[in-house]
Amino acid sequence: MNMLASRGQLRASFIRWALFAVPLIVLLGFLSGTAAGPDSAWFQALEKPAIYPEPKWFGIVWTTLYIMIGVAVALVASAWGARGRGAALEAFVVHFLLNLAWSPVFFAAQNISAALVVIGMIDITLIVVIAMFWKIRRLAALLLLPYLAWVLFATALNFQFLQLNPDADGGMGDSGAVERVRIGN
Structure with missing residues (x-):
């Protein structure tokens, strides 16, 4: 027998990881979204783009x-034992930390331009993660494609x-700088 683990052992390993990863990722995403979310007066006062969906969709989609x-x-x-597994998971952690940082940068810091930089890094790191996951488990990479589509939409x-x-x-915005105006000669 040349197998390192039986199918049952592999399935049990996946289930254990899923029982850990899914709730953790959902919880962290929820905490990031609620710690700094769209309920502020600042965000409510912003002019919304024509492509901005109804707010209820954000919770459902995320x-x-x-x-x-x-x-x-x-x-x-x-x-x-898959080649590149550790590097792929490390790349995912970097990516996911960027994902979690976007809401505080956009909503709490009210810094739309910095949030655009963060989401650009999210886009790039997600593409890297998808490529790395593809080499290990294609289904894992395919599961991230709707996420990529949503993140690209969020970038726009x-x-x-x-x-x-x-x-x-x-x-x-206002930097606190004083503008000097010269009157006369």
Whole structure:
């Protein structure tokens, strides 16, 4: 017999990882979204882009995506002995930390331009993670494709918020500087 683990052992490993990863990712995503969310007066006053969906969809979409992300991570984490597994999981952690940082940067810091930079890094790291997951478990990579589509949509949305609300951007707003005006000679 040349197998390192039986199918049952592999399935049990996946289930253990899924029972850990899915709730953890959903919880962290929920905490990030509620710690700094769209309920502030600042966000309510922003001009919304035409493509901005009804707010109820964000909770539905993100919950579904976080579950899919957790399953994808569990698939890769349970691939014991797969070449690149550790690096793929490390790349995912970096990516997910960026994901969790976006809401505080956009909503709490009210910095639309910095949030655009963060979401650009989210896009790039997600593509890297998908490529790395593909080499380990293709299903894991495929589970991340709807997430990629949503993040790219969110990038366009973030850009449109910046275009429509340049004066509301904390990164470009009032710096406290005084403008001097010379009157006369």
